[in-house]
Amino acid sequence: MNKNIYIEAIENSDCAFAYHKAVFDDNNKMIDYIFLDVNKSFEKETGLKKENIINKRFVRDIALNEEYARAWVDIYEKVIIDKKMIEFEDYSKEYNKHFKIKAYYSEENCFITLFTDKTFEKKIQEIAKYFSENMGEDVDYKKIVQLAHEITGAEVSAFNLFDDDGKNFTTVSVFAESKVIENGLRLMNQKIVGRKWAYDPAREALTAGRAITHFESLDKLTGRTISKEVVKQLITAFQLGEVVVAKIEKDGKVLGDFTLLFTKDERLENQGLLKLYLSQLGLFIEKTRILQSLKESQKRFYSLAEYAPVGFVSSNTNGEITYANKRLLEIIDSPSYEKTAKINLLEFPKLIKSGFSEKLKECIDNDREIIFEMSYESTWGRHIWVKVYLTPNKENGRVIGANIIVDDITERKEVEEELKDKVERDPLTKAYNRRAIDTILSDRLEDARDNKLSSCLAVLDVDDFKEINDEHGHRAGDKVLKYIASRIKKELREKDLIIRTGGDEFLIYLHDIREPKDALKSMDRIFNKITGKYRLDDDLGERSKTIYIRSSIGVSFYPKDGEEVIELMAKADKSLYEVKRSGKANYDTDL
Numbered sequence: 001m002n003k004n005i006y007i008e009a010i011e012n013s014d015c016a017f018a019y020h021k022a023v024f025d026d027n028n029k030m031i032d033y034i035f036l037d038v039n040k041s042f043e044k045e046t047g048l049k050k051e052n053i054i055n056k057r058f059v060r061d062i063a064l065n066e067e068y069a070r071a072w073v074d075i076y077e078k079v080i081i082d083k084k085m086i087e088f089e090d091y092s093k094e095y096n097k098h099f100k101i102k103a104y105y106s107e108e109n110c111f112i113t114l115f116t117d118k119t120f121e122k123k124i125q126e127i128a129k130y131f132s133e134n135m136g137e138d139v140d141y142k143k144i145v146q147l148a149h150e151i152t153g154a155e156v157s158a159f160n161l162f163d164d165d166g167k168n169f170t171t172v173s174v175f176a177e178s179k180v181i182e183n184g185l186r187l188m189n190q191k192i193v194g195r196k197w198a199y200d201p202a203r204e205a206l207t208a209g210r211a212i213t214h215f216e217s218l219d220k221l222t223g224r225t226i227s228k229e230v231v232k233q234l235i236t237a238f239q240l241g242e243v244v245v246a247k248i249e250k251d252g253k254v255l256g257d258f259t260l261l262f263t264k265d266e267r268l269e270n271q272g273l274l275k276l277y278l279s280q281l282g283l284f285i286e287k288t289r290i291l292q293s294l295k296e297s298q299k300r301f302y303s304l305a306e307y308a309p310v311g312f313v314s315s316n317t318n319g320e321i322t323y324a325n326k327r328l329l330e331i332i333d334s335p336s337y338e339k340t341a342k343i344n345l346l347e348f349p350k351l352i353k354s355g356f357s358e359k360l361k362e363c364i365d366n367d368r369e370i371i372f373e374m375s376y377e378s379t380w381g382r383h384i385w386v387k388v389y390l391t392p393n394k395e396n397g398r399v400i401g402a403n404i405i406v407d408d409i410t411e412r413k414e415v416e417e418e419l420k421d422k423v424e425r426d427p428l429t430k431a432y433n434r435r436a437i438d439t440i441l442s443d444r445l446e447d448a449r450d451n452k453l454s455s456c457l458a459v460l461d462v463d464d465f466k467e468i469n470d471e472h473g474h475r476a477g478d479k480v481l482k483y484i485a486s487r488i489k490k491e492l493r494e495k496d497l498i499i500r501t502g503g504d505e506f507l508i509y510l511h512d513i514r515e516p517k518d519a520l521k522s523m524d525r526i527f528n529k530i531t532g533k534y535r536l537d538d539d540l541g542e543r544s545k546t547i548y549i550r551s552s553i554g555v556s557f558y559p560k561d562g563e564e565v566i567e568l569m570a571k572a573d574k575s576l577y578e579v580k581r582s583g584k585a586n587y588d589t590d591l
Helices: 003-011 040-046 058-062 066-082 119-134 141-152 179-187 201-207 218-222 228-238 271-306 326-331 337-341 349-354 356-366 410-424 435-450 465-472 474-490 516-530 565-581
Strands: 016-024 030-038 086-092 097-107 110-117 156-162 169-176 212-215 240-250 253-263 311-316 321-324 370-377 383-395 398-408 455-462 497-500 505-510 532-537 544-549 551-558
Touching: 016 040, 016 066, 030 058, 030 066, 040 110, 058 066, 066 086, 066 097, 066 110, 097 119, 119 141, 119 271, 141 156, 141 169, 141 240, 141 253, 141 271, 201 212, 201 218, 212 218, 212 271, 218 228, 218 240, 228 240, 240 271, 253 271, 311 326, 321 337, 326 337, 326 398, 349 356, 349 370, 356 370, 356 383, 356 398, 383 410, 410 435, 435 455, 435 497, 435 505, 435 565, 455 465, 455 474, 455 516, 455 565, 465 474, 465 544, 474 497, 474 505, 474 516, 474 532, 474 544, 505 516, 516 551, 551 565
Parallel strands: none
Antiparallel strands: 016 030, 016 110, 086 097, 097 110, 156 169, 156 253, 212 240, 240 253, 311 321, 311 398, 370 383, 383 398, 455 505, 455 551, 497 505, 532 544
């Protein structure tokens, strides 16, 4: 096959190609290499013309940086010695590009290199990484301008930020390839970084409608903002040529721009990459400003929350605590935030039992505000009453958790309970009065219904109580009633009740009896406790009297005899009537 076909393919390939011959010193150490041939892509990628480099040595004749050039010689020496292909990536500062390079041995002391320009890909990765890692953080203006500088190959790059009005702007960072330029600007008393520039309508007119604007020289851009004499000195001193203004915009609003200065022999590089950088930078600056503003708002919010008189806690959708203020720790008597943060609000058994977890899940799942009161005993043993406000926490319209306000209403509840207790208590016996039938007793039966429990309701009547009052006086009768109530109370559990329903009549409620025989045992104890002799002192405390007390008890069962209070009381009254009719001083044993 005709070799010219291969030569033509190499010449027109997008991959840069170069053919070299190694140069050795007297000790047979490779010290340089000669260019024997290159293709068009090599010329394009490096800016080196074929006619200027063929048969010339790289280190001695071509490279601008000898130290950097020798590093490449060391790499290629391995190819010659090992006669193997190597592949590596490198950033060429000299050409301001990232290259992926393949080098392989071809014949005696000769090797071939293939260059692929990875600048665009590498810069995109670097820019994307910087933006993703720093979104919402303080903007590193030096890094921002350095990235632009590396993309464009400018001699001097300045980063300007516009005020909110999009007119005046401030130069926030400058990157110069040479310290000589920075020093030169100082000598000319031209403070650039931190300088605020007044609105220049001529500059705006020159750049209007274009993301990137090219100017032949600096004086075409500066107009009257810098004196012509100073501009002339800058152009002459630093051999400045083209100037480029690259605008950073978001939704039609100019956020800032880069002013890029090039020497007379330089031109803007990687314009496509620069445009992409500008668009991403606009998004980055705008979102960072929003996030920083949000952070400031959150900071102020949490500062207020930290010292608020109510407890505040926030959680994510999994129930994990993300914040809790000092007041919340005080309310639940927590020893530390760290201990509290270990509690999962959706999974903690005590919170599930209290109903809190179910309401929190409803708030998050249904995007719904919920307010309720609850009694709670914290992990650290504090019994409290709290009013809870659940509000969905949203981000971009999506629920990401809940904000929870916890108001300690324990003191208020205690006062309410005390007042309620006074209203529902019989002042003589301290048993509940008839009001408790419609409130507390109804609640107990509802609990029994919800939890499928059995209960017992009994009506107790003191036999011949009128005779006690007639013979010994009403004060003695009152003392008897107080004794009876106190003795019954000692036999009751926490959720059992004693209610004085009339003069000498009491209602006894036994919650969760499991089986009727358990109620029989309880009634037997109560009957024996209140039946017998009562020794009463007279009002002066000088004499005492003995009174024999008997009682009758009728019973009914929930849910066997009914599910409503009125049904159960009617059945218990009927049972009591049967006991009275049969001779009194007994209790219903038909259990």
